[in-house]
Amino acid sequence: MVSMKAVPVVAVAAMLTLTACGGSGSDASAGADGVKMGIGVTDTEINLALLSDYSGPLAQAATSGTVGMQVQVDAVNAAGGVCDRKLVLHKMDTKYDPQVATQQYRAINNKVVMMPQLVGTPAMMAIKDNIAKDNMPTFASSLNTAAIKLDKVSIYTPPFEVELINGLVWAAQEAGASATNPLKVAVITPADQYGTIYADAVKFAADKIDGVEVVASPAYTPTDNDFTAQVADLKKSGAQVVILGNTMAQTASIVGQSAQLDFKPKWVGYSAAWNAALAKPLAGLLDNFYVSASYGVLADEVPGIADMKTALAEYAPNEEPSNFQVVGWLSGVATQAVLEKACEKKDLTRDGVLAAMEDLEIDFGGILPAVNLKDGDSIVSYETRMNRVDAAGMMIPVADFKAAGEAKAWGAANGF
Known part of the structure; x- marks a missing residue:
């Protein structure tokens, strides 16, 4: 199964149908800087969806994970964003319920270019066909091999x-x-x-x-x-x-x-x-x-953890420390790397983001060994x-x- 390979050329009518479903970005336009833009991207913003469990059985850990990603994004935005655009996170509560996850995905699909945090295997399996149909670049936080086999879905750590x-x-x-x-x-x-x-x-x-x-x-x-x-x-x-x-x-x-x-x-x-x-x-x-x-801890003395602690102190000083903040921070680092590569290629459509994910090298600042995302269908590391x-x-x-x-x-x- 191919996760992130290029989509073949299809008939115009089929492409129109796909676009109506929030598809690959064939509705793209050029930004003022010449960057190709599609769903979820403007001259000033890159919109991203987080589908997570904010009020169900995994709420405490999932919320901590989102805090970690949010402070990473805050730090990136403070430094000028990606491609001179601010990253905007849309946080959708799935309640760890597949039906709610489907509803929340449909509500946000046509507003974002990428889903960098999808929490919970039940949610992932409920919307996997939508993700494939909509050409939605997705990082799963359900780090099992079921995610690796899904179309347009990838994980950046060992499963x-x-x-x-x-x-x-x-x-x-x-x-x-x-x-x-x-x-x-x-x-x-x-x-x-x-x-x-x-x-x-x-x-x-x-x-x-x-x-x-x-x-x-x-x-x-x-x-x-x-x-x-x-x-x-x-x-x-x-x-x-x-x-x-x-x-x-x-x-x-x-x-x-x-x-x-x-x-x-x-x-x-x-x-x-x-x-x-x-x-x-x-x-x-x-x-x-x-x-x-598969990832490091708050006690590690490595650049990535130091950067995360600085961002937490600046943007979320009242949050209790949790190692799930590290997980969220890694989501932010991986997403930043993907979007920066897409920007370099002058293509911030979903197709452009998917192309950027393929064979992408990601350096996590020592929090875990650097990885290459390969083709999206392979285990990226066994460490x-x-x-x-x-x-x-x-x-x-x-x-x-x-x-x-x-x-x-x-x-x-x-x-x-």
């Missing part, structure tokens, strides 16, 4: 599956797993097709590591509040390490109920399983809790880093960025 595999490999190495020193591992995931993919990725990696056995893989539904059955399954299996393939909405219940049943494994989550706000309800239960993440969490819930690195061979093997086996 969740790679975080999970790298987390398992790290845990096995820490335990010294071998044929003579076996390690029992369990994985908990949603009871849907994405959870199945996450569990299968963990099992794939476990099969390649001497001494590692997946002994349980309980699943949950989005409406589950009581995880007693899943925790009992985990405890009965004798798992020494539990890989958390759930979202942050379930982490507190899973870890808390495990403590009540006196089940205390090493917890290894991926980036979507942790939020600093969980530190308070899980106080005293985080000594053996780790997060495999992630392990973190512990402190009493305040902030992630603290315990290892350097590293790509596990098992993750690369999984990517190759799945066509990435």
Whole structure:
């Protein structure tokens, strides 16, 4: 499947139909500076859509992510914007509801050139056909490989599956797993097709590591509040390490109920399983809790984090620190890089932005290793880093960025 390749020439009637749907930018006009402009772009503005969960189960983290992007955009605008145009963010609340996401997308589609922050797999899958039809350049914040396969959708970090595999490999190495020193591992995931993919990725990696056995893989539904059955399954299996393939909405219940049943494994989550706000309800239960993440943390002493902290102090001084602000900042950096390349090519239509995304090199100021977006259908990097969490819930690195061979093997086996 092609995500960002050039659209072939079609009949005039078909192009008119596409344009009426908010399509590729065939309604383009030249700006005063000679830059080709289409939907969402004027001589003074570049309009961008954020579809996120501002009042649903992921609201706290999603809102922090938008804060990170907003301060990055504020800093860019203060320096003159992109292509001498101010970036304008339109924040649309999906409530983590696919129907609401569809409504919000339709409401903003004909007003923006790009969607640089799409949060939530349910929202992404609900509007994926619209994104393709409308030729909407999109960065998904749902960092799973389902996003990579979608038309006009890209991610600029390693996907969740790679975080999970790298987390398992790290845990096995820490335990010294071998044929003579076996390690029992369990994985908990949603009871849907994405959870199945996450569990299968963990099992794939476990099969390649001497001494590692997946002994349980309980699943949950989005409406589950009581995880007693899943925790009992985990405890009965004798798992020494539990890989958390759930979202942050379930982490507190899973870890808390495990403590009540006196089940205390090493917890290894991926980036979507942790939020600093969980530190308070899980106080005293985080000594053996780790997060495999594809990006850096607020404690990093790198130029990108320094720039972000400066922008936060200037434009959002009252915001509580959160590592999801880092995620949002990265969205802003990636979007700026795309738009600057499109500006250099004198084409700020959707077609121009999609062309700029292809084979784009992005430097994130050391927050994560630089990446190349390639063709939009490939995993851009396999490097992630392990973190512990402190009493305040902030992630603290315990290892350097590293790509596990098992993750690369999984990517190759799945066509990435």
